[in-house]
Amino acid sequence: MTRNLRIGMGWDVHPFALGRPLIVGGVTIPHERGLLGHSDADVLCHALCDALLGAAALGDIGTHFPDSQPQYKDVSSLVLLKFVCRLIDQAGFGIVNVDMTVLAQKPKIAPYVTQMRRNLADVLGVEENAVSIKATTTEGLGFVGRVEGIAACAIALLYQTQGAAS
Numbered sequence: 166m167t168r169n170l171r172i173g174m175g176w177d178v179h180p181f182a183l184g185r186p187l188i189v190g191g192v193t194i195p196h197e198r199g200l201l202g203h204s205d206a207d208v209l210c211h212a213l214c215d216a217l218l219g220a221a222a223l224g225d226i227g228t229h230f231p232d233s234q235p236q237y238k239d240v241s242s243l244v245l246l247k248f249v250c251r252l253i254d255q256a257g258f259g260i261v262n263v264d265m266t267v268l269a270q271k272p273k274i275a276p277y278v279t280q281m282r283r284n285l286a287d288v289l290g291v292e293e294n295a296v297s298i299k300a301t302t303t304e305g306l307g308f309v310g311r312v313e314g315i316a317a318c319a320i321a322l323l324y325q326t327q328g329a330a331s
């Protein structure tokens with residue numbers, strides 16, 4: 166069977182701030198600071214949203230969820246991700262797999278990866294083995310290395326479902 170495949174990438178950064186929970190991949194990680202944003206600032210979910218939207222050529226997260234809209238204030242990014250999944254489904258695409266990297270000097274992400282993959286697979290409606298999450302420091306270099314924030318990048322592979330518009 167030949168599948169019409171589409172690839173997309175996403176990238177996001179949020180700064181650390183006091184008095185905020187640290188939420189990454191839908192997991193609240195105990196830490197002295199969280200990430201600042203209009204939403205819950207889940208940097209991993211945002212990168213994934215953009216990868217999915219990019220693969221379907223449907224714009225980006227800010228187009229669909231403007232930070233000028235009070236309805237997205239502190240919203241769970243899992244909710245935004247669910248909405249993005251509906252958009253790509255309506256556009257005639259299904260998910261083959263997604264792969265992500267969290268760039269964080271601190272905290273350690275590895276202990277939370279299993280739960281993150283579970284959360285994201287659940288929202289995407291795919292098996293956990295179609296969701297890969299990795300983490301790296303930047304060896305002390307740059308804004309990540311100075312622990313000023315966390316970055317994430319994601320890549321998504323989509324297939325065109327039967328009867329989808331070109």
Ligand SMILES: Nc1ccn([C@@H]2O[C@H](COP(=O)(O)O)[C@@H](O)[C@H]2O)c(=O)n1
Nearest residue numbers: 269270271272273274275300301302303
């Ligand atoms: N925030 C992070 C960063 C890294 N890890 C894990 O440590 C491994 C080594 O990271 P380096 O940046 O030193 O290469 C990495 O492969 C991850 O498994 C992590 O859990 N959280």
Ligand SMILES: C[C@@]1(CO)OP(=O)(O)OP(=O)(O)OC[C@H]1O
Nearest residue numbers: 202203204206227230231232237
């Ligand atoms: C998600 C949105 C909307 O609440 O706000 P932020 O949490 O600031 O995140 P960003 O990565 O800047 O993406 C788009 C925004 O419109």
